[in-house]
Amino acid sequence: MLYGKLLNAITSVQEQKFNISNSELDVLGSLKMSGGVDCTLSPTALYERLLFSSGGMTKVLKKLEEKGFIERVHNSNDKRSKLVKLTQKGALILDKTLKAVIQEENKVFANLNDEDRIVFKNLLVKALKD
Template structure:
């Protein structure tokens, strides 16, 4: 049997860890009545303010065709609204509503605690090392 090289092993370990973390946090989010993509859009709007619909996909790694569907669902739930740009009729912003803010403020602290709980398997120094390493890997990827 061929032993995988260290780079392949790292890739597999990182992939499995990411999947496990994602699954763990997504189960909590889904129990709250929204899917992870809806949560990501709300979190973006909560932390970064109004966003042009055209830019949301790139910021949360979602295909642009799916944004309309997700925004429609959040709008029906009363968590966000569309706001026309006063300077450019081609641009529409997504804006979190008061109801959306209250909802996110109700679940975000527990979500953040779950992430802290997972990441506390590492010391502060180890976290800094992993952050620096992941940035280095990301920056080493050739542009398209």
């Protein structure tokens, strides 16, 4: 139930306020975190990191490109392929969306005081260990 509550709150903010899906946000985050200084990765690297199918990744990249959040740039190592680069607009929407997601998460846990949060965190860590 907690997972459902979090997922609904986060998805609602992402889609209604920022018009961005979880998959699109994951791609933007991967570009920012794993794409080096210029936030650029190959489509293959992206779908391997995110466990998307090639076709699924193509669909997400097309939507992100239409929104201006990514651009396709030439690959100097392979003239037959293009790389995916995070645009300034994409970095901005990523930052705004992540801040809003954190606010929604904080709302879900607002009834927990600091001590409750520590206990909750420790219990989750225990539950998730092998």
